[in-house]
Amino acid sequence: MTKNLLLLGLIFCAGIRAEEETPAVDLELGEEINETCAGCHGEYGQGSIDGEYPRLAGLTDAYIARQLRNFKQRQRINIPMLPYTNERELPEEDLVSIAAYLASIQLPTKLPPINEAEFDALKRLQASKKVVNIAIYPGDVEVGRKFYRKECASCHGSDGYGDDNKEAPQLAGQYSRYLLKQVESIRTGDRFHEDPDDAEIFREYTDAEITAMLAWLATLDDG
Ligand code: HEC
Ligand code: HEC
Structure with missing residues (x-):
């Protein structure tokens, strides 16, 4: 009897642990967390044109999550991100959510043609922030x-x-x-x-x- 209870308890705990290992993705949470990341990687995860900050938008969720875990475990050194990549600032639940959120952003490579009838300068400026097209690089x-x-x-x-x-x-x-x-x-x-x-x-x-x-x-x- 006691043995069975113990076994049940073990199975129960294992179940909880398995759940902890794969927290659910919450895209709204991801969007919130992105406000922190945006300071360097841009509002849409578009990175910086000078290449100091990589684009994150559209990379796969699996890849982004793996890099964030590498940063947390100091397997990949990223000094600017040290304050953001520790267990308190970026627990696994936040990590999978920000990864999924960034993976879901699609960045166009060019602006749509101008529609004279509906031209809106502010909208066009906003849209232009999302456009990422890699500049020509000199080489063969x-x-x-x-x-x-x-x-x-x-x-x-x-x-x-x-x-x-x-x-x-x-x-x-x-x-x-x-x-x-x-x-x-x-x-x-x-x-x-x-x-x-x-x-x-x-x-x-x-x-x-x-x-x-x-x-x-x-x-x-x-x-
Ligand atoms: C203070 C600036 C800064 C902030 C804030 C920041 N990052 Fe970064 N991040 C960087 C830099 C710099 C690199 C490039 C590191 C290198 O050169 O290896 C980078 C690289 C990355 C990479 C690797 C991309 C790749 O292609 O391998 C990921 C993923 C990433 N950041 C995610 C995030 C997320 C998610 C947040 C918000 C929680 C965030 N970053 C906040 C500066 C920042
Ligand atoms: C056998 C498979 C394989 C081959 C071949 C390969 N790569 Fe990779 N590469 C990977 C994997 C997997 C990663 C991600 C590593 C990680 O998780 O940090 C990667 C990551 C990279 C990155 C980092 C990208 C980023 O966003 O930070 C660069 C740059 C890169 N590879 C360049 C190259 C180049 C250049 C070549 C050819 C000369 C090459 N790779 C050949 C598998 C490969």
Whole structure:
């Protein structure tokens, strides 16, 4: 009898724990939390044009959540975000909600054509804040295309927009300067990429190849 009760208790506790591990997504909560993130990443998660702050909008919820957990566990060092990525400021429930909220934002790559009859300058200004189109990056686009197809496409997608299993993020539509900084961090081993050997592999790629790849990636959202 006592043994059965104990067993029941164990099953019950395990049930609660399982629930704690996967809190429900609350998009309204995500929108609220975004007010904090907006200070750096912009109101729509569009990032900053100079590439200091990456775009977050439209990245997958799984990828955003994983990075936030990496920041919390200090597996990926992000000093500006230290005050925001601890258990008190960003418990798991908040984390999954902000990740889902940002993933749901779609950013157009160009402004819609002007409708003379309904022109509203303020609305147009608001809409323009959401437009993200990566600026041309100087480099040999054709060399970059070949390099990317050979070395990166298998995971980051042949169109640059990530893979279906949500592991590798889109590189197209992301700011070149931010991407270059990540490549440097992967080379020095400060940021883990996919495999422990990647630091060395990334060091073997020439700067010209990386530059060319960034030049090609910057063209992918122009269509
Ligand atoms: C004080 C400025 C600041 C604030 C506020 C901030 N971030 Fe960041 N965030 C950064 C910087 C800088 C980076 C780029 C770090 C790097 O270069 O590796 C970054 C990177 C990220 C990344 C990684 C993106 C990628 O492509 O890997 C995610 C995800 C992220 N931030 C989410 C958030 C969320 C969610 C919030 C709000 C809870 C937030 N950030 C608030 C500065 C900020
Ligand atoms: C075997 C699969 C694989 C290949 C091949 C691959 N990547 Fe990745 N890449 C990943 C994964 C997975 C991540 C996410 C890592 C994480 O969770 O932090 C990533 C992340 C990145 C990031 C960080 C993006 C961001 O938003 O912060 C950059 C930059 C990057 N990869 C560049 C490259 C380049 C350049 C190549 C080709 C030379 C390449 N990758 C090849 C799997 C791959």
